[in-house]
Amino acid sequence: MKVLIVEDEQEMKDSIYQYLEIEKYLVEYASDYELAYEKIHLYEYDCILIxxxxxxxxxxxxxxxxxxxxPKTGIIIISAKNSIDDKVDGLNLGADDYLPKPFYLAELNARIKALIRRNNFEGTNSIKLNEIEIIPEERKVLVNGSVINLTTKEFDLLEYFIINKNRVIQKNALVEHLWGDNADQFDNFDFIYNHVKNLRKKLLDANCTDYLKSIYGIGYSFKTEI
Structure with missing residues (x-):
């Protein structure tokens, strides 16, 4: 899952960044309005902390x-300002949650997870699609009830595919989701083919239906509809 931190206080930003990276989020940050504005127009995020x-x-x-x-991006306000007007204004504008500083990082993590569950998984703790079940908090995948071992990138790919099932996903969107800002370092996105190929093989080896389809010259689709 991809998170953007919009925070100018260096110590606060660093502590949130390091904690969420340990929790296996893909984390980026912006220290002012202009950089944050640029990022939200370039990339998609599951949750933005503002x-x-x-x-x-x-x-x-x-x-x-x-x-x-x-409009589908989750927003959590993190602010030292305790004015009830700021909280109400932020929530009225579409923010999903408000966490006043100072706060425990574990609580922030719990709020992020709850928000992502509401937005992507209909409030449940797992994603179920036919014979596939994903338990995000444990980073566990089961096919026909048996656990399959995926790398970090393979897990993130499968989760992203299922959330976006039946949509055509361009290669650049996959790379940006998995590597964030570092996506700009790659000359081309051909390497994503190997990650998708390995994920597909592991799913097929577990007797999973072959949902992953290559869309020539564009990207991939996780087809669950005929």
Whole structure:
């Protein structure tokens, strides 16, 4: 899952970043409004953490922009401002949750997980699709009730495919989801083929239906509908 931190306080940003990386999130950050604005127009995020008071703009304006351009993105306000008006304004603009500073990182993690479950998994702790079950918090995948061993990237790929089932997903979207800002370092995205091939083989070896389809010249689709 991909998270963007919009926070200008260096120590706070670093502590959140390091904690969420340990929890296996793909994490990026922006220290001001302009950089955050650029990122939300370039990339998709599962959850964005926003401080209301940020340089070069307002966190409230950023929430409004996110809900206009990326309406399905989850938003949690993290702010030292205790004004009830700020909280109400942020929630009215479309933020999903509000966590006042200071807070425990474990609580922030729990709020992120709950938000992602609501947005992507209909509030449940697992994703079930026919013979496939994914338990995100344990990073576990079962096919026909048996656990299959996936690498970190294979797990993230499968989760992304299932969330976006029956949609055509371009290679660049896959790379951006799995590598974030580092996607810009690659000259081409051909290497994604090997990750998809390995994931498909492991699913087929577990007697899973062959859902993964290559769309020539574009990318892939996880087809569950004929």
């Amino acid at each position: 401080d209301i008071t940020i340089p070069k703009g307002s966190g409230l304006d950023l929430i409004k922009e996110i809900k206009t351009t990326r």
